[in-house]
Amino acid sequence: MVNTIYIEEKIRTFDRTKKILSKFKNSRHIYIKQYSEIFNIKNQNFRIQKSNPSLILAFKHNNYVLNTPEGFGIGSKKNYYFSHMYNCIYDCRYCFLQGMYSSSNYVLFVNYENFLEKIYKIIEENKNEELTFFSGYDCDSIALEKITGFVSYILPKIICKKNSLFEFRTKSTQLEPFLKHQPYDNIIIAFSLLPEELASKLDHRTPSIAKRIISIKKLSLSGWKIGLRFDPLIYHENWEKNYEKLFQQIFLNIDVRNIHSISFGSLRFPKKMFKKINKMYPEEKLFSYDFEIRQNYLSFNERLEKEMIDFCKSIVEKNSKNIPVFSCTPF
Numbered sequence: 365m366v367n368t369i370y371i372e373e374k375i376r377t378f379d380r381t382k383k384i385l386s387k388f389k390n391s392r393h394i395y396i397k398q399y400s401e402i403f404n405i406k407n408q409n410f411r412i413q414k415s416n417p418s419l420i421l422a423f424k425h426n427n428y429v430l431n432t433p434e435g436f437g438i439g440s441k442k443n444y445y446f447s448h449m450y451n452c453i454y455d456c457r458y459c460f461l462q463g464m465y466s467s468s469n470y471v472l473f474v475n476y477e478n479f480l481e482k483i484y485k486i487i488e489e490n491k492n493e494e495l496t497f498f499s500g501y502d503c504d505s506i507a508l509e510k511i512t513g514f515v516s517y518i519l520p521k522i523i524c525k526k527n528s529l530f531e532f533r534t535k536s537t538q539l540e541p542f543l544k545h546q547p548y549d550n551i552i553i554a555f556s557l558l559p560e561e562l563a564s565k566l567d568h569r570t571p572s573i574a575k576r577i578i579s580i581k582k583l584s585l586s587g588w589k590i591g592l593r594f595d596p597l598i599y600h601e602n603w604e605k606n607y608e609k610l611f612q613q614i615f616l617n618i619d620v621r622n623i624h625s626i627s628f629g630s631l632r633f634p635k636k637m638f639k640k641i642n643k644m645y646p647e648e649k650l651f652s653y654d655f656e657i658r659q660n661y662l663s664f665n666e667r668l669e670k671e672m673i674d675f676c677k678s679i680v681e682k683n684s685k686n687i688p689v690f691s692c693t694p695f
């Protein structure tokens with residue numbers, strides 16, 4: 365899966381580095397001073413590199429936990445995110461990472477302890493506030509778990525933290541770290557979903573929607589709280605029929621009492637990123653839509669977006685009036 369692993373000298377002797385390297389029997393190891401030497405090289409081709417990405421093991425020095433962008437949240441006043449990785453093993457056509465980074469190599473920061481310290485510090489400084497921490501902003505939080513062990517490390521240390529919700533957002537079906545534990549109400553495993561008709565065209569290399577729903581069912585039967593994330597919500601031919609079918613599949617399989625929340629997010633691309641992504645996939649039908657520009661983002665027009673959200677909300681309400689619904693858009 366990974367032919368070349370770059371390793372920062374600083375973490376060469378870390379136990380976690382050795383453990384991760386032991387999982388790759390035949391990879392070539394190259395020692396470097398800083399991950400940016402490789403990751404930030406100019407004129408890399410994200411799309412070509414994506415067919416055979418390298419892994420870069422690195423030490424993160426700062427910015428372990430950041431504020432989420434405006435409008436991103438599921439009810440708490442203060443919202444943060446943390447990413448133990450940059451980039452993702454999946455290849456969704458609408459993914460903003462391909463517009464953000466020039467490299468599709470995976471960077472894995474192995475000093476997990478520093479992320480945890482910063483999370484504890486924020487909780488300590490905000491004792492009287494409700495906080496939500498999101499894992500999986502610059503990566504999928506669980507997809508590479510067999511290699512990283514990040515969730516297994518952090519989960520036992522954040523359960524039961526007062527006033528703090530933690531959301532692990534994913535398209536993965538790697539559930540072991542959760543199934544090994546009893547469920548805790550402050551942990552949400554949130555799945556990104558699209559109608560299968562779209563996912564099969566846009567969510568490359570991801571588990572199918574049917575497989576994701578089986579995973580959601582397993583987790584919810586074990587008592588874990590589930591987040592359902594329709595972010596991005598995508599307009600397409602027969603969108604009403606397809607989203608209705610998706611919700612039917614979900615509500616047929618999942619006990620609504622274990623759904624923590626549902627959120628909708630618009631398909632949105634910062635203007636500059638859109639240019640870059642569109643250039644990578646000029647044949648992609650999704651990018652040929654006549655998007656509207658709103659606050660420096662390209663997205664579907666406001667009326668259409670509202671129509672889609674209202675339509676989906678009405679299906680949710682028909683099935684349950686008690687599921688909190690949120691909108692995650694910067695507009």
Ligand code: SF4
Pocket residue numbers: 451452453454455456458459460461502503504535
């Ligand atoms: S799962 Fe998320 S992070 Fe990974 S490629 Fe898809 S959109 Fe990007």
